[in-house]
Amino acid sequence: MTMNQQGLTRRTFFKGAGLGAAALAATGLVAGCAPQAAAPADSAEALAGTGSAAGWRTAPEPIADDAIAEVLECDVAVLGLSYAGASAARAAAEAGATVVCMEQQAEGARTFVGQGNFGHINSEFLKSRGVPAVDELEFFNNWQLRSGNRSNAALVRRYCRELGSAFDWYIDGLTEDEKATLTVQFFPTDPSYTVEKNRIQTWPGCVGTAEYQDKLIAGMVQTAVANGGTALWETTVQQLVQDESGAVVGAIGQRADGSYVKVSASKGVIVCLGDFSANAEMCNDLLTQVTSLIPEDGAIVGMGQTGAGVQVCYWAGARLDPYQATMGGDYYYPCDAPTDPLGSSSPLWLNADGKRYCNEGFGCVELAAMQGATQPQGTFCAIFDDDVETLLKAQGAWHMGMDWPNTGFEALRASMAAAVANGAAGSLGEGGDAGSSTEGGEAVDKATLAGANIFAADSYETLGTYLGYEGEALENFVASIERYNELCEAGVDDDFGKESSLMFPIKTPPFYGYAGEKELGIMLVNGAGVLIDEHGQVLGEDYRPISGLFAVGNTAGSRFGAQYSTPVAGSSVAFAITQGRFTGDYVASL
Numbered sequence: 001m002t003m004n005q006q007g008l009t010r011r012t013f014f015k016g017a018g019l020g021a022a023a024l025a026a027t028g029l030v031a032g033c034a035p036q037a038a039a040p041a042d043s044a045e046a047l048a049g050t051g052s053a054a055g056w057r058t059a060p061e062p063i064a065d066d067a068i069a070e071v072l073e074c075d076v077a078v079l080g081l082s083y084a085g086a087s088a089a090r091a092a093a094e095a096g097a098t099v100v101c102m103e104q105q106a107e108g109a110r111t112f113v114g115q116g117n118f119g120h121i122n123s124e125f126l127k128s129r130g131v132p133a134v135d136e137l138e139f140f141n142n143w144q145l146r147s148g149n150r151s152n153a154a155l156v157r158r159y160c161r162e163l164g165s166a167f168d169w170y171i172d173g174l175t176e177d178e179k180a181t182l183t184v185q186f187f188p189t190d191p192s193y194t195v196e197k198n199r200i201q202t203w204p205g206c207v208g209t210a211e212y213q214d215k216l217i218a219g220m221v222q223t224a225v226a227n228g229g230t231a232l233w234e235t236t237v238q239q240l241v242q243d244e245s246g247a248v249v250g251a252i253g254q255r256a257d258g259s260y261v262k263v264s265a266s267k268g269v270i271v272c273l274g275d276f277s278a279n280a281e282m283c284n285d286l287l288t289q290v291t292s293l294i295p296e297d298g299a300i301v302g303m304g305q306t307g308a309g310v311q312v313c314y315w316a317g318a319r320l321d322p323y324q325a326t327m328g329g330d331y332y333y334p335c336d337a338p339t340d341p342l343g344s345s346s347p348l349w350l351n352a353d354g355k356r357y358c359n360e361g362f363g364c365v366e367l368a369a370m371q372g373a374t375q376p377q378g379t380f381c382a383i384f385d386d387d388v389e390t391l392l393k394a395q396g397a398w399h400m401g402m403d404w405p406n407t408g409f410e411a412l413r414a415s416m417a418a419a420v421a422n423g424a425a426g427s428l429g430e431g432g433d434a435g436s437s438t439e440g441g442e443a444v445d446k447a448t449l450a451g452a453n454i455f456a457a458d459s460y461e462t463l464g465t466y467l468g469y470e471g472e473a474l475e476n477f478v479a480s481i482e483r484y485n486e487l488c489e490a491g492v493d494d495d496f497g498k499e500s501s502l503m504f505p506i507k508t509p510p511f512y513g514y515a516g517e518k519e520l521g522i523m524l525v526n527g528a529g530v531l532i533d534e535h536g537q538v539l540g541e542d543y544r545p546i547s548g549l550f551a552v553g554n555t556a557g558s559r560f561g562a563q564y565s566t567p568v569a570g571s572s573v574a575f576a577i578t579q580g581r582f583t584g585d586y587v588a589s590l
C-alpha cells in the first residue's frame with residue numbers, strides 16, 4: 001500500500017517542534033499534555049560516568065575534598081528546580097528548614113519540559129468552578145487499576161489525599177484576576193458524558209497553568225530563599241556525598257566557571273532532576289519494553305532530561321523501578337501526534353490491511369493504542385463521519401484530549417471543510433505539510449488546522465483510496481466500516497467489546513479519515529526512575545529506605561506502572577508538585 005498523504009506524526013513533530021508547538025498553540029486543540037519548550041539536553045556530557053565505555057551504571061571516582069571550592073550547610077538539599085524541586089524546596093522551607101538548591105539552568109532564562117497542565121480532583125478551585133467532587137477511594141483504585149497495581153499503593157493513596165490541596169497551594173501565588181483566567185479542561189462536560197469508559201473511569205479536573213508556571217515556580221524558589229535558603233543557579237549536579245554507613249549527607253555540583261560546590265544537608269537530599277528520556281544509552285539499557293518493539297537500528301527519542309537524577313541515586317545504591325513507565329513510545333494509534341485532530345476520542349481505527357483490530361475506547365488512548373504496537377507495520381487510519389461533535393463529546397477527559405468546551409470545534413471544522421474542498425489532496429492541500437490550504441477557494445493558514453491531513457469523500461471506497469488503500473486492503477477497508485456500522489446499530493460490539501456510548505456509526509456523509517505510518521520509540525518523557533516509599537524516600541537493594549536520600553517527580557518511579565495512563569489528564573506535573581510538597585515537608589520534619 002502506498003501513502004499519498006503526510007500526517008503530522010510524533011516523529012515529524014519532534015523534528016519540527018517549533019512548527020508543531022505553534023500550530024498547537026494556535027489550534028488550542030490538544031490539552032492535558034501539550035508541548036511548549038524542550039529543556040536543555042546537553043548536560044549528559046557534563047556528568048562524570050555518562051557515555052564512558054563502562055556505561056552510565058558505573059559510578060565515577062568521588063570528587064576529592066581538595067577539589068571543592070565552596071561548602072554550604074543546610075537542613076535540606078534540593079537538586080533540580082522545576083515542578084518537583086521548587087515544590088519540595090518551598091514545602092521544606094515552610095516547615096522551617098533551611099534549604100540549598102542546585103539547578104543547571106540560569107535563573108532568568110528557564111525553560112520547562114511540560115506545559116503545566118495540572119490534573120487533579122477536589123480542590124477549592126475546582127469546587128468554585130462547579131466541578132463535582134470525586135470519591136477519593138474510587139480515584140485511587142482507578143489509578144491502581146491503570147497501573148496494573150504496580151504503583152506503590154501507600155504513595156499513591158497519599159497522593160490522592162493531598163492532590164486537591166496541593167493545587168490550591170500551587171496557585172496561591174496568583175492574584176484573583178489571574179486565577180479567573182484559568183480554565184478547567186474538558187469542562188463543562190456534555191450531559192451525555194459518562195465518567196466510566198469500558199469500566200475504567202476518567203474525570204475532568206485538569207487545569208492549564210502554562211501561562212503562569214514561570215511565576216509560580218520562581219515564587220516557590222523565592223519562598224525557600226526568603227526563609228534563609230540559597231538557590232545555586234547554573235550549577236550542574238555531579239555526585240551525591242555518602243558517609244561511611246552509606247547514608248546520603250550531601251551533594252556536589254559544578255558551577256558555570258568549572259569549580260565544585262559541596263552542599264552538606266543534615267536532614268536529607270531530595271533529588272528532583274527529572275527523567276532520562278534524552279539519554280539514549282540509558283533508554284536503551286532500561287526501557288526494554290520499548291526497545292523490544294522497535295527495529296534494532298531504531299531510535300528511542302524523548303524530550304525530557306539526560307538522567308542525572310537516576311544516575312546519582314543509582315550510584316548511591318538505589319533500586320530502579322522495574323516497570324518502565326514512559327509517556328508514549330510503546331503504543332501507536334492513527335496519527336499519534338500531539339495535534340491529533342480527534343484528541344482522545346474513539347473513532348473507528350483500521351490497520352494497514354484495512355481491518356479493525358481493537359476496542360478503540362479501551363480505558364484511554366494510551367491503553368487502547370497498546371494494541372497498535374503489534375499490528376503489521378504500515379498505515380493506520382481513523383474514520384469518522386460528519387457528526388464529529390457527538391464523537392468528541394463522548395471523549396474521555398484524559399491525556400491528549402481535545403478541549404472542546406473551551407476551544408470550540410471551529411479549527412477542526414475548518415480542517416474538515418478544507419478536506420472536502422481539496423479532495424484527494426486532503427485538508428492540508430498539495431504538498432500536505434506547509435504553507436496554506438484552500439477552503440472553498442479561500443486560502444487557509446495551515447497553522448490553524450489540526451495536525452493531520454484529513455481526507456473527505458462521499459463514499460467509503462473513495463475515502464479509502466485517498467488514504468492510500470488499494471486492492472484487498474481497500475476491500476477490507478470498506479467491509480470494516482460496514483461491519484462497524486452494523487455493530488453500532490446492534491448496540492453491542494460483538495467483535496471487541498467497545499461500550500455502546502462510544503460507538504457512533506459512519507453514516508452521515510461526507511466521511512472523513514486521516515492516517516499515519518506506525519512509529520514506536522518516541523516518547524514525551526519517562527517516569528520510571530528509582531523506587532521510593534510513601535514519603536519519597538529512595539529504596540535500596542533490600543527495598544529499605546536509603547538514609548538521607550529522597551526522589552520526587554520523574555527521578556522517582558513507583559507511580560505509573562508500565563505506561564503513563566491516569567484517571568485525569570496532567571498527572572505528571574500534578575504528581576511532581578503534590579509529592580514535592582509532602583516530601584519536602586516530611587524531610588524538614590526529620
Ligand SMILES: Cc1cc2nc3c(=O)[nH]c(=O)nc-3n(C[C@H](O)[C@H](O)[C@H](O)COP(=O)(O)OP(=O)(O)OC[C@H]3O[C@@H](n4cnc5c(N)ncnc54)[C@H](O)[C@@H]3O)c2cc1C
Binds near residue numbers: 112273
Ligand atoms: C512536550 C511535553 C509536554 C508536557 N506537558 C505536560 C503537561 O501539560 N502536564 C503534565 O502533567 N505533564 C506534562 N509533561 C510531562 C512533564 O512535563 C514532566 O513529567 C515533568 O516536567 C516532570 O517534572 P520534574 O520536576 O520531575 O522534572 P523536570 O521538569 O524534567 O525538571 C528537572 C529539572 O532538573 C534540572 N536538571 C536536570 N539535570 C540537572 C543536573 N545535572 N544538575 C542540575 N539541574 C539539573 C533541569 O534543568 C530541570 O529544571 C509534558 C512533557 C513533554 C515532553
